[in-house]
Amino acid sequence: MTLRIHNTLTGGKQEFVPLREGEVSLYVCGVTVYDDIHLGHARSIVVFDMVSRYLRQLGYDVTHVTNFTDVDDKIINRANEEGVDPLELSARYIDRYFEETDSLKVRRADAYPKASESMEAIIEMVEAIIDNGYGYATDEGNVYFSIAKVEDYGRLTNQRLEDMSGAREVMQDPQKRDPKDFAVWKAAKPGEVAWDSPWGRGRPGWHIECSAMIRSHMGDLIDIHGGGNDLIFPHHENEILQTEAVTGGTLARYWMHNGMLQLQDEKMSKSLGNFLRVSDLLREHDAQTLRFFLLNTHYRGPLVYTEGSLEEARSSLRRLWNTWRELQAYRRSAAGADDAAAPLERARAEFRQHMDDDFNSRAAISALFELARELNRMMADGSMSAAGAEAALELMGEFDEVFAILPDEGDGGELDAVVGLLADVRQELRRRRMFDLSDMIRDRLKEAGIQLEDQGEGVKWKRI
RNA sequence: GCCGGGGUAACAUAGAGGCCAUGUGGCGGACUGCAGAUCCGCAGACGGGAGUUCAAAUCUCCCUCCCGGCCCCA
Numbered sequence: 436m437t438l439r440i441h442n443t444l445t446g447g448k449q450e451f452v453p454l455r456e457g458e459v460s461l462y463v464c465g466v467t468v469y470d471d472i473h474l475g476h477a478r479s480i481v482v483f484d485m486v487s488r489y490l491r492q493l494g495y496d497v498t499h500v501t502n503f504t505d506v507d508d509k510i511i512n513r514a515n516e517e518g519v520d521p522l523e524l525s526a527r528y529i530d531r532y533f534e535e536t537d538s539l540k541v542r543r544a545d546a547y548p549k550a551s552e553s554m555e556a557i558i559e560m561v562e563a564i565i566d567n568g569y570g571y572a573t574d575e576g577n578v579y580f581s582i583a584k585v586e587d588y589g590r591l592t593n594q595r596l597e598d599m600s601g602a603r604e605v606m607q608d609p610q611k612r613d614p615k616d617f618a619v620w621k622a623a624k625p626g627e628v629a630w631d632s633p634w635g636r637g638r639p640g641w642h643i644e645c646s647a648m649i650r651s652h653m654g655d656l657i658d659i660h661g662g663g664n665d666l667i668f669p670h671h672e673n674e675i676l677q678t679e680a681v682t683g684g685t686l687a688r689y690w691m692h693n694g695m696l697q698l699q700d701e702k703m704s705k706s707l708g709n710f711l712r713v714s715d716l717l718r719e720h721d722a723q724t725l726r727f728f729l730l731n732t733h734y735r736g737p738l739v740y741t742e743g744s745l746e747e748a749r750s751s752l753r754r755l756w757n758t759w760r761e762l763q764a765y766r767r768s769a770a771g772a773d774d775a776a777a778p779l780e781r782a783r784a785e786f787r788q789h790m791d792d793d794f795n796s797r798a799a800i801s802a803l804f805e806l807a808r809e810l811n812r813m814m815a816d817g818s819m820s821a822a823g824a825e826a827a828l829e830l831m832g833e834f835d836e837v838f839a840i841l842p843d844e845g846d847g848g849e850l851d852a853v854v855g856l857l858a859d860v861r862q863e864l865r866r867r868r869m870f871d872l873s874d875m876i877r878d879r880l881k882e883a884g885i886q887l888e889d890q891g892e893g894v895k896w897k898r899i
Numbered sequence: 900g901c902c903g904g905g906g907u908a909a910c911a912u913a914g915a916g917g918c919c920a921u922g923u924g925g926c927g928g929a930c931u932g933c934a935g936a937u938c939c940g941c942a943g944a945c946g947g948g949a950g951u952u953c954a955a956a957u958c959u960c961c962c963u964c965c966c967g968g969c970c971c972c973a
Contacts, residue, residue, distance in 0.1 A: 446903090463973090464973070466972090467971085467972075472973090473973090475972090476973050478973070482973090483973095507971085508971080509971075589902085589969095592901095592902055592903075592968075592969080593902060593903080594901065594902050594968095594969075661973095663972075663973030664903075664968075665967065665968060665971095665972055665973065666972075666973070667902095668968060668969060669968095670971095670972090692973095694904065694966095694967085695904090695966075695967055695973075696973085697965090731911080731912065731921095733912085736904070737904065737965090737967075739966090741911090744911080746923090747911065747922080748923090750922085750923055751911090751923060752922095757936065758937095761937085795913075795914095797912060798913050798914080798920090798921085800921075801912090801920070801921040801922080804921055804922065805921075808937095808938085811937055811938070812939095814937085815930095815937060815938055865932080868932075873932095873933095874933075877935095886936095887934095887935085888934090888936050888937095889931075889933095889934085889936090895936080897936095
């Protein structure tokens with residue numbers, strides 16, 4: 436079995452062969468830090484978290500880099516509104532980014548370069564673009580990338596230049612040689628954050644930071660470049676051009692793009708409903724539920740969020756949690772002889788097969804559910820051995836290295852002892868058929884967020 | 900206008916020529932003082948129309964609807 440990846444460049448799935456055996460370089464476009472991240476950002480972040488986790492599970496030594504765009508019009512505008520320094524504003528949102536992605540159980544990337552800290556590499560790159568005849572500076576201190584020498588502009592989008600909309604003819608810098616030329620360095624307007632450069636004070640253009648950061652952090656050619664599919668054009672297209680103008684070679688071998696999150700029948704409404712902050716969602720839902728929702732569909736397809744989406748995700752996920760917790764209890768009292776090897780092997784193979792097929796997490800999760808059903812059955816009839824339960828937990832844990840959707844460990848401790856005591860008292864009351872009291876204990880515990888469940892001879896409890 | 904991604908049972912998603920889809924929800928049963936969990940079973944589907952084929956949700960063509968990209972955006 437080999438990993439196959441859908442490559443936007445070719446429009447189809449290809450076998451994944453890394454540049455250097457056993458190593459993968461993965462660059463994912465990050466966010467512009469002028470506000471909190473929303474569920475759409477979370478989708479991209481969680482998807483590529485899953486990708487890098489799976490690559491690691493396959494044994495690759497993964498170098499995962501994600502950038503922060505901290506120099507940008509929107510940041511400057513927002514900072515002006517608030518009367519703070521732009522870099523101070525972006526630093527604040529970078530902190531928040533980490534708080535939220537940590538909460539989402541996203542593994543930290545290996546590096547998070549910022550535009551503001553990559554000026555040397557950016558300026559060097561702009562110079563090289565000019566030296567190689569792909570760029571020109573204007574009197575005003577702007578530097579544009581000239582598409583005149585580019586033969587296949589639009590290759591990532593499979594579009595021809597002529598077909599693209601001409602809506603941009605407005606508000607053009609008259610010094611541009613072609614309307615499609617794009618800025619790699621922008622002269623600073625009075626009062627803007629700016630850096631010294633050979634062309635005067637200014638700041639980087641829209642796309643140059645990624646090209647420069649990739650080059651300085653990961654080299655001229657990387658394995659996988661990822662991002663949302665809204666970045667394909669022009670951002671990634673232009674990244675490619677810039678890098679090729681400098682290195683003479685390709686930028687990335689595989690381009691992966693996640694689909695957009697859609698909100699049901701909500702247009703551009705300014706109402707809060709249109710902007711689902713991860714921080715808000717995390718108040719109502721646990722990280723696992725959000726991750727499950729985001730991973731329970733193929734990463735390339737669209738994902739529609741509606742009112743009950745997360746509740747449904749939660750219900751589904753509880754099924755898995757239940758099996759997981761049952762297994763923990765079962766292994767201590769297991770009496771059966773079956774080591775569950777057959778279902779475990781089947782699940783392992785299916786998981787692998789689906790993940791190898793362009794990271795089809797949805798299908799892999801289906802396999803997980805099938806496994807859960809078989810394990811539940813074996814526990815219900817007591818046929819599973821302790822070793823089987825142990826192996827099942829291990830396998831589920833293995834899947835969870837990629838998804839991170841199972842419960843946090845460590846319910847236990849003192850709480851365990853106290854709840855256990857209450858459960859014992861209740862059992863005794865039930866034996867004496869004093870159901871009013873036994874129900875009271877159960878109800879009050881439920882109010883406190885703990886659910887008791889009667890099993891044949893014992894009682895289980897869990898947080899709800 | 901051009902380029903993509905979609906339209907699968909009540910809902911959410913897989914699947915990409917024949918073989919058991921998965922979950923939520925619903926119904927019936929087992930278990931049960933009740934509730935919950937779990938198990939067993941049931942119902943229910945491939946946007947529309949042509950075509951290819953012994954066989955199409957899956958291939959071809961046409962139509963239609965939704966979403967995204969073409970200034971910024973994960």
